[in-house]
Amino acid sequence: MEKLQNYINGRWVDSHSDHYVDVLNPASQEVLAKVPYGIAQDVADAAAAAHEGFQEWRNTPVSKRVQYLFKLKTLLEDNADDIARTIVLESGKTFVEARAEMVRAIENVENACGMPTLIQGEFSEDIAKGIDEYMIRQPLGVCACIAPFNFPGMITFWFLPYALACGNSYIIKPSEKVPLTMTKIVRIMEQLDLPNGVLNLVQGARETVDAILEHPVIKGISFVGSSNVARYVYAKGSANGKRVQAQGGAKNPVIVLPDADIEMTSQIVIDSVYGCAGQRCLAASTIITVGEHKDITESLVESARNRKTGFGLDSDVLMGPVITAESKNRVHNLIDKGLQEGGRVLVDGRNTKIDGYENGNFIAPTIIEDIPLDGELAATEIFGPVLSLVHINTIEEAIRFINSGKYGNMACIFTSSGLNARRFRHEAEAGNIGINIGVAAPVAQFPFSGWKDSFYGDLHGQGKHAVEFFTQTKVVIERWLKEWNRKF
Ligand code: NAD
16 A cells, blocks of 8 residues: 655655554545655655755746746646546545646646736835835745645645745645645656755644644745634744635525526536535535525425436546545534424435445435524535525525625625625625626636635735735835935
8 A cells, every 4th residue: 555755855755754544535435545644853854945945946037937837737737637536536526526626726827827927026216316116026935835635636726836936945735635636746746857845745634734833944824724723723823923824614605586597596506515515615505595486496406306426437427425434424413403403304415325335425415495594504614515595585684694604705696686796796795706606716816815714814825915925025225326416
């Protein structure tokens, strides 16, 4: 069985830890590899290498740094199918979903290729007689990414290409549940011939994260994961003087107004709820109908029933398993909770068995209707294939309910009224808004704007925020003495 390694200073090395944990295929429980739960010495080695690599990298012109990214884009495109198969094996999602994830990763590499322009500073001549002032952007130093399990190939690329293009060196800490994908990607990235130490990968879990939060050489941390850990990472990293951006969990509501196109809405909503088995931070979770709801309810129920669940590499499978057996139990418990609170099951995906994959963590699409708005299920992130359907009388009430939630990752509305859509856009407390869109995922040139408990920090991932996050400004005021102004 393969024992995964760390990539430090341009070489694959064993972890200092002797604690290895099985990486499982969620569809079958087959052991795919063993991942070390790294210790502080692993992070110290990576940080030392990254610090060394940074000295050369920061002095490499930005126009040269992006040449590596152009090459990386081609490498990722050439290997996308292979990477996607690994994503399916360790995360459980379908091949189509895994392939789409790589498209998003590549978009960020492309966007970061614009860094020669994006990183340009500002200049003011003669702020006083003979004195000029300008601002330049310089890299932070060593930066690190701590990633969740649900997008093993994409999420690191919300940060990595920008960090490198801005002149930082980098440490990747993948999720211990899905360490194979980034291991594969780093193996592919070896073909770039980056200077040693510029790119490093450390395997591990909590102890590795703590070591990253404590290491003095690490200056910037990008975290994506659940809100409790995001809050912890933000608090501890900031207290240690680091720049931190920490994206957290979500509970995404969708309003369906009576004037929405039923067929289109139902299809888009179902894709949003059940894509990646509901394990997306932008998955629709609570569907709020306003007014008449018979037709949309029937349509959602029919689409949910028809969505085929199974192993992600099998043809016409549209939904895979959830990531772990614990996850499956957690989702089952939340469904039970919703029922105890008064909800009714319209579609029940519990007790689903898939032929040939009897040990998989499968839950088929589930719909629960009429859960109480002030109950636990309405407030809790499910992160599984469960749609909660609630019926409300007015758009005012619906927006009030949305804004009472603690998360603010995404909120969507389906309507044919521009006025209601505009009002929703203005009033809804979420950083990513969808109008007749089910997964309002910003493309690479826009920031991934979570609000409230879905984000801790100031600067988001992607877009211009990424340039600001991965650089520090330096303002220079300068006077060159000449004959005519020497008297000053
Ligand atoms: P998680 O919080 O369990 O793990 C995320 C990372 O933190 C992993 O690398 C893990 O090793 C580390 N970690 C876990 N527990 C820790 C602890 N106690 N101390 C220090 N480090 C710890 O999240 P997950 O289960 O891998 O991912 C699912 C969560 O991520 C969901 O809540 C989802 O909404 C969220 N997510 C958010 C976004 C976003 O953009 N806001 C995107 C994807 C996923």
